[in-house]
Amino acid sequence: MLRVHFTAEDLFDVTFATEPLPLVELALALVAWQRTDEPAVFGRWRGSVSRELPARARPLLDLLRPDGDNPPFVEPYAADLEEGLAAVRDAGSLLTPDQLRRAAVRAPGPASWLRALWDQDGEAWDVLDGALRAAHETVVAPQWTRIRQSFRADVAWRTRLLAGHGIRACLASIHPRAAWSGTVFEVGLPPDYEVRLGGRGLVLMPSVFWTGRPLLAGRPDGSHVLMYPALTPLPLAAPGTGGGALDALLGRTRAAVLQSLLERRTTSEVARDLAISLPSVSEHTRTLRAAGLITTERDGRAVLHSATVLGVDLLRSGG
Structure with missing residues (x-):
């Protein structure tokens, strides 16, 4: 807990x-790519990253694991890429043997380059710099x-x-x-x-x-x-800004789900009215419920959803 x-x-x-911070988002993107949860939302995006991520970026997977408990030095709180890469380099002299042992145990590949990294080997640090640049160029920069x-x-x-x-x-x-x-x-x-x-x-x-x-x-x-x-x-963020404030926050489909729940509806009714799948409705209602925007209750075998006061407030403020 x-x-x-x-x-x-x-x-x-x-x-x-x-x-958002570029190297923090990059680290979390590579973590998300390795995870298997929320396939309805991230499945297609993960497939795209699998096809496009260059081999040069793969050493990062020895440092960035799916649980997100990663070495802080590789995801500095820096406002731009170059500042972040400089911060990563500067952190090299502060790395401890305990951090190396932890990283090496978690790494799926051989730990030889990690040992070289901790030993301040220039070539290993060039590998890390190149991996961060290649991954950022492929995964983060096009979606910034x-x-x-x-x-x-x-x-x-x-x-x-x-x-x-x-x-x-x-x-x-x-x-x-x-x-x-x-x-x-x-x-x-x-x-x-x-x-x-x-x-x-x-x-x-x-x-x-x-x-x-x-x-x-x-x-x-x-x-x-x-x-x-x-x-x-x-994966649900609509490209461009033409959809309005509510679409920018929720995504167009999720905003439509919330709008439809101004009246109490079942999962099946929402799926039918919006012409989307039942798993998609379940995914959207789970997120809306977690944000306090809808409530869900059972009535026999039916699952009924409706917008909360917060949800109605959001719909009004978002037009």
Whole structure:
């Protein structure tokens, strides 16, 4: 279970990241590519990455594993690619033997190049630099407009949620298993990880690639970043901005699902009315429910969905 202890000061010091970060998104993209969850959303995208990812980028898979618990030095909080690559290089002298052992145990390939990396071998660091550049050029750069669009829409919505309903509702909306126990924020999924913020605040950062439970990472200044799945993952982010604010936040189909639930409907009725598959409706309603935008209840064998007050508020604000 993830447990984050807030002080009263921390509850007033929750902010959002201002922009997605290229190497953080790259790391989470490669993690998402190796995962097998949410195939209805990420399946086609994973197939595309499998075909297009160059061999030069493959050494990164020894560092970036599917659980997202990866060496922090390879995903620095840097605003652009070149700044991030420089930060990766600068971190080399700070790597410890314990970090090497951990990376080597998790790596699917031979650990010889990882040992060379930790030994500050110039050739190994050139391999890492080339792998990061090649992966970024293939996976992140072509999608950067959509990544920023989904990121900004998520931040805009949750900022509104924070202002209108408070920090508890805002954080509880980021994952279906998220809840509060007093001033402790909890997500009831392994592995166990517990942090006391101690008055240093928290930065929230949505990711269009991450699909697991929220990830908590420390920063050099002692504060923490909580990374969570954006409401609209990359494969559902509509290209361009012509669809309107609600489409940018939810994706066109998911926005239509929410719109249809202004009246209580079954999964089958939504699928029929919107001409989409039952698994697709289930995927969309799961995400909308996790965000507090709809409720779901059983009536005999039927599963009934309807928009919440938050969902109606979002539809009104999004036009």
